[in-house]
Amino acid sequence: xxxxxxxxxxxxxxxxxxxxxxxxxxxxxxxxxxxxxxxxxxxxxxxxxxxxxxxxxxxxxxxxxxxxxxxxxxxxxxxxxxxxxxxxxxxxxxxxxxxxxxxxxxxxxxxxxxxxxxxxxxxxxxxxxxxxxxxxxxxxxxxxxxxxxxxxxxxxxxxxxxxxxxxxxxxxxxxxxxxxxxxxxxxxxxxxxxxxxxxxxxxxxxxxxxxxxxxxxxxxxxxxxxxxxxxxxxxxxxxxxxxxxxxxxxxxxxxxxxxxxxxxxxxxxxxxxxxxxxxxxxxxxxxxxxxxxxxxxxxxxxxxxxxxxxxxxxxxxxxxxxxxxxxxxxxxxxxxxxxxxxxxxxxxxxxxxxxxxxxxxxxxxxxxxxxxxxxxxxxxxxxxxxxxxxxxxxxxxxxxxxxxxxxxxxxxxxxxxxxxxxxxxxxxxxxxxxxxxxxxxxxxxxxxxxxxxxxxxxxxxxxxxxxxxxxxxxxxxxxxxxxxxxxxxxxxxxxxxxxxxxxxxxxx
Ligand SMILES: Cc1cc2nc3c(=O)[nH]c(=O)nc-3n(C[C@H](O)[C@H](O)[C@H](O)COP(=O)(O)OP(=O)(O)OC[C@H]3O[C@@H](n4cnc5c(N)ncnc54)[C@H](O)[C@@H]3O)c2cc1C
Numbered sequence: 001x002x003x004x005x006x007x008x009x010x011x012x013x014x015x016x017x018x019x020x021x022x023x024x025x026x027x028x029x030x031x032x033x034x035x036x037x038x039x040x041x042x043x044x045x046x047x048x049x050x051x052x053x054x055x056x057x058x059x060x061x062x063x064x065x066x067x068x069x070x071x072x073x074x075x076x077x078x079x080x081x082x083x084x085x086x087x088x089x090x091x092x093x094x095x096x097x098x099x100x101x102x103x104x105x106x107x108x109x110x111x112x113x114x115x116x117x118x119x120x121x122x123x124x125x126x127x128x129x130x131x132x133x134x135x136x137x138x139x140x141x142x143x144x145x146x147x148x149x150x151x152x153x154x155x156x157x158x159x160x161x162x163x164x165x166x167x168x169x170x171x172x173x174x175x176x177x178x179x180x181x182x183x184x185x186x187x188x189x190x191x192x193x194x195x196x197x198x199x200x201x202x203x204x205x206x207x208x209x210x211x212x213x214x215x216x217x218x219x220x221x222x223x224x225x226x227x228x229x230x231x232x233x234x235x236x237x238x239x240x241x242x243x244x245x246x247x248x249x250x251x252x253x254x255x256x257x258x259x260x261x262x263x264x265x266x267x268x269x270x271x272x273x274x275x276x277x278x279x280x281x282x283x284x285x286x287x288x289x290x291x292x293x294x295x296x297x298x299x300x301x302x303x304x305x306x307x308x309x310x311x312x313x314x315x316x317x318x319x320x321x322x323x324x325x326x327x328x329x330x331x332x333x334x335x336x337x338x339x340x341x342x343x344x345x346x347x348x349x350x351x352x353x354x355x356x357x358x359x360x361x362x363x364x365x366x367x368x369x370x371x372x373x374x375x376x377x378x379x380x381x382x383x384x385x386x387x388x389x390x391x392x393x394x395x396x397x398x399x400x401x402x403x404x405x406x407x408x409x410x411x412x413x414x415x416x417x418x419x420x421x422x423x424x425x426x427x428x429x430x431x432x433x434x435x436x437x438x439x440x441x442x443x444x445x446x447x448x449x450x451x452x453x454x455x456x457x458x459x460x461x462x463x464x465x466x467x468x469x470x471x472x473x474x475x476x477x478x479x480x481x482x483x484x485x486x487x488x489x490x491x492x493x494x495x496x497x498x499x500x501x502x503x504x505x506x507x508x
Contacts (some may be wrong), residue, residue, distance in 0.1 A: 015074065015317060023071070026191035028198045031221070033228050037064040037197070039500075040217050040228060042248065045121015046182045046486055047473035047493045048239030053186035054497035063196050064228065065187075066219050068203040069118035076124045077178045079317070080307070081325045085125040086114040086358045094243055095360070104419050105365030105439040112360050114445060115241055119200070120183030122241060123486055126445070127327050128173045128180065131483045138494060140185050146174045148330045153298050153382065156407035157331045157344045162397065165333040165342070172327070177320025182490060202226075207236065207252040209272050213467050235468050237496075242475040244446040246278035249451075253464070273465055276453045282480050284444035285390045286343075287382035287437055288383050291402045292368055294409035295380035302328060302347045304376035315440045315492070332483075333401060339482060340394040342401060345383040359442055363452045368415045369440055382410065388482070391442050392433040399427050415440065446485045452478035461496060472496045 039055050041048050044067035052065040069090060073083045085091065094113040096103075103109040116122040130145060137145070148154065148170040158167045173180045190196055201221055208216040214236045217228045230236065238245045249255055250263065253272035256279070260271050295301050302323055306312060316324035328347035335341070352366050352373055372378055386398045399412045416425050420435035425434060451457055451471045456464060461476055463469040472493050474485055481488045 012313070024188075026188070026198070028191040028196045030197045030199055030262050032224075033064055033197060033199060033226055034062070035229070036231050036234065037062045037228065037303075038234060039063045040230070040234065041065045042200070042217070042236070042238050043067060043121065043240035043244065044119050044183065044187060045116060045239060045241055045473065046123035046489045048237075049120060049123070049182040049185075049187035050490055051237060051239060051472055051497055052196060052198075052491035053190040053359065055500060056190055056193050058501070058504070059195050061192070061195060065196065065198045066204055066217070067119055067198065067200055067201045069116070070114075070200045072118040072120050072124045072181070072183070076118075076181070078324055079128075079172075079174065079177070079327050082125055082179055083327070083358070084354065085116070086112070087354065089264045090118050090126070091115055092117050092244065102438050102441065105362055105417065105492050106360045106442075107362055110360055111443050112358065113243065113443070113447065115243055119187065119198075120181035122445075124181040124183060126181075126486065127329060127485050128486075129329065130171055130173050130487055135452055138490070141173065141490075142173055144173045144180050144185055145171050147171050148245070149326060151300055151330060151346065153293070153300075153346050153405075153408055154344065156331045156405040156410075157333075157401075158397045159407065160404040162333070164337060165335045165397075165401075167331065167333045169331055170329055174325075177316060177325035179241045182486075188410065194329075199226075204240075204248060205251065206269075207248070207469070209466070210253075212465060214469050226309060228260055230362065230468060235470060235500075237450075237470045238475075239471075239473045239493075241473050242281065242450045245471055245473055245475045246450045249275075249277050249463075250291075275456050275464060277456055278450050280449045280453050280478075281447055282449050284387050284446045284480060285441050286385045286387045287390045287395055287398075287441040288369060288385050289309070289395065289398050289402060290413045290415070291382050291384065291410040292413060293380050293405070293411075297408045298380075301345075301379040303379045303434075304351060306379075308376075334483070335394075335397065337483075338391070338394065339389040340391075340397065341387045341483060342398050343387060345385060347383075350383075361440070363443070365417070365440055368417055371413060382408075385444075387444055388480070390437055392430045392437075395433050395437065396427060428434070446474075446480070448474045448477040448480060448485055451475035460499070461492075470496070 021483055038061045041052050044065050052063055056063040093114040096111045100107045103111055116125045202218040202219050206218045207214045214230055253269040255277040257274040312323045315322035329343055330346045331344040333342040356363055356366050384398050384402050386394050400408050402412055417439045419439050423435055424434040426430055461470045474489050477488055
């Protein structure tokens with residue numbers, strides 16, 4: 001085992017050094033902004049990357065993109081490692097307040113809220129699942145979409161067909177084994193345009209208003225402060241994500257009066273507008289279900305020892321294939337009648353240290369949920385996650401689907417949480433299943449809707465009562481998409497850019 005760890009660490013270190021020396025240099029990256037721009041975009045995540053690229057496609061339009069973080073690390077390229085960025089210093093490090101009804105099995109009933117702070121934003125640390133069926137796929141995305149690898153496990157999952165569900169393989173944004181964000185697909189190819197300026201390590205601190213318009217965008221780059229003044233036609237577009245966009249407005253004096261009054265004592269802001277900013281957050285919930293499978297029927301099962309085998313790392317590094325080239329989320333089943341989605345995770349032995357650190361789950365909860373995880377050589381487990389509408393009946397559907405994966409002889413492991421001792425531990429018992437959900441269900445990391453209140457945004461995504469301020473990110477999406485949110489945010493940004501192009505009468 002130590003040899004494997006040493007070999008793999010050596011390879012990883014070599015790759016890190018290689019990536020560092022081959023970093024591209026982009027002409028659009030600036031150290032100081034110009035005086036004026038047509039568009040000032042705050043945040044270079046999913047929404048901001050698409051928008052900056054689309055709007056700057058006309059050389060006559062001058063665009064400034066301000067991003068609080070720098071370039072993403074090489075880790076975000078490697079499918080298996082990308083979510084590890086949640087434990088690095090490159091996130092905003094947010095947590096929820098203690099929950100009253102959920103997260104009983106988490107420290108202080110608090111959940112983490114990882115948000116990316118680098119070019120590509122949260123889209124650079126996500127599982128890059130991209131469903132294609134509901135919205136026409138943009139040509140730039142077509143060549144980046146790959147479906148999950150075939151495996152006896154996936155075949156077994158799809159064959160377990162419950163007639164109410166739509167079973168499918170996953171599509172991911174990935175090329176040659178490297179995961180892709182909207183920064184890779186949209187922004188970076190535009191980052192040598194003279195009319196696009198990108199300020200990195202630059203956090204927008206406050207907006208100043210005059211006559212119902214944003215007059216000044218104030219930001220800090222390292223130790224320097226900058227104020228960019230808007231002109232008559234300048235539009236300011238907030239793409240900071242579901243947490244940071246409302247936060248910036250609160251810091252600028254726009255929000256519920258009661259909240260602004262409460263914060264006034266510590267932060268000097270005068271009340272500009274009383275709007276229900278920051279309310280209406282919703283998120284997908286996920287309940288992990290753990291199954292034992294017959295490992296002899298499933299050759300490409302994954303465990304920690306296999307992953308640390310330098311052979312697999314080398315295969316990934318030289319050919320872009322193998323265990324490191326996938327998140328191991330292989331399939332999904334959708335139940336349109338009640339909005340349940342079930343995901344098939346093929347990597348069945350999560351690491352207790354990484355999992356509990358990322359999620360804030362207690363180790364005791366983890367141990368009950370995922371037995372036998374301590375042996376890194378052990379194989380033969382899979383996980384299904386019930387997402388979206390987590391109800392007792394949905395959990396039972398998931399257990400039924402898993403147990404009918406007969407080709408791999410799957411058997412559900414019912415966790416016996418001490419917190420649920422008062423109920424009879426039985427998957428048929430609603431009270432026990434509901435208790436399980438309160439103890440161990442967690443976020444899918446898809447928060448949306450914090451700016452979507454009808455009193456906050458107009459239909460054209462402008463902030464009520466302000467002429468040149470718009471929001472184009474997850475916070476502007478009012479109701480949870482039936483599947484993954486990135487696709488909906490991309491669509492929002494493309495539509496917004498399209499409207500601007502029509503208004504200004506420019507073609508690409
Ligand atoms: C672990 C994980 C897995 C996920 N898996 C999937 C998946 O498989 N499929 C999917 O569709 N979705 C997934 N998501 C969700 C998806 O990635 C997000 O919904 C999406 O990236 C949000 O896009 P956004 O544009 O709203 O914000 P973000 O992508 O978060 O971008 C906001 C950007 O703004 C910057 N910023 C914020 N405030 C400021 C400021 N004041 N000044 C300057 N810059 C600022 C941030 O640094 C960031 O770069 C996942 C999320 C997580 C955390």
